[in-house]
Amino acid sequence: MARMELKDVTKSYGSVEVMRDINLAIDDGEFIVLVGPSGCGKSTLLRMIAGLEPISGGEFTIDGARMNEVRPRDRDIAMVFQSYALYPHMTVGRNMGFSMEIAGAPKEDRARKVAEAAKVLGLEKLVDRYPRELSGGQRQRVAMGRAIIREPRAFLFDEPLSNLDASLRIEMRLEIARLHQALKSTMVYVTHDQVEALTLADRIVVLEAGRIQQVGSPLELYERPANKFVAQFIGSPTMNVLPATPDEAGVRLPQGATLDLGREIATLGTVELGIRPEHIDVVDPAQGDIRAKADVVEHLGSDTNIYVRTEHQGGLMVRVHGNIAMTPGAPLGLRLQRENLHLFAADGTALGRKPALAA
DSSP states (O other): OOOEEEEEEEEEETTEEEEEEEEEEEOTTOEEEEEOSTTSSHHHHHHHHHTSSOOOEEEEEETTEEOTTSOGGGTTEEEEOSSOOOOTTSOHHHHHHHHHHHTTOOHHHHHHHHHHHHHHHTOGGGTTSOGGGSOHHHHHHHHHHHHHHTOOSEEEEESTTTTSOHHHHHHHHHHHHHHHHHHOOEEEEEOSOHHHHHHHOSEEEEEETTEEEEEEOHHHHHHSOSBHHHHHHSSSSOOEEEEEEEETTEEEOTTSOEEOOOGGGGGSOSEEEEEOGGGEEEEOTTTSSEEEEEEEEEEOSSEEEEEEEESSSOEEEEEEESOOOOOTTOEEEEEEOGGGOEEEETTSBEEEEHHHHHO
16 A cells, blocks of 8 residues: 655646646545546646656655656556556456566466456456457456556556446446455546546545645535535536525525525625535425426436526526426426525635534
């Protein structure tokens, strides 16, 4: 296992700085997931850790040793890419043990290591097959087995499941979770998939425009986002954000309803309210904080997603547990659960949730 740390790391291409002020400590055995929109720098950061991209400024250490100038092969890190990159003319077993083969390891040692990795990944019956005879999920397991055999200090994953279909993604997500539990190794994982991030990570690192926006546990980021960007990026469907005007009683919505969030809110100036779709109750139009009309209704079985149109707030999204009878165009009232409201300042900084504000 390995403890890794990035201190004031920057990355530039010529005069263009694409990453700055990257400070992150990764503990031994921790599973870190890097997320963010396309172009935010998550794959670049992973490649700097691997040594495939030079670090322009700052310092990267593994167990206290500076790694900036150390070659990728000497960092003792294994990387699993989006592409399986298997040798088509080699069997599964030889693909997995090829790094030991080119290093001159004895044949019996290679066979033992391949057997151990195959057992961990459920590939025992496939070691004599060729990649063309495997499914996508099986090929990705072979790619992970190739990394396991090296017994590295840390594993890096660059969107390893993005080429798989939905059912295989679920299967492989469970495989990676089991792998981490079995090996207890340090893992850094890049993905754009919300479910992968929230279910696999010990901590999530949210990146945007080359900067870290927040680092925390999945639940912390979901319930206590540091700013509006994180609030709307973490969680699917995304958080609703509504304009609001502070007054003596709390905040006033554009339709005129006032939410009692405490008199201290009046000193904050311009604010926005955040509320997740599952924290909005559907009520009689006369009893809601917001009057709306159903626009699109999605029946998902376990839940119902209702996209609504309002007169002043534009579109909002509501998630209701179970199936409810709702047709497009139907009038409805929306009641915002006070205990689950988030407040954001004009610059997007989170001001807290309602209970914290009232304390």
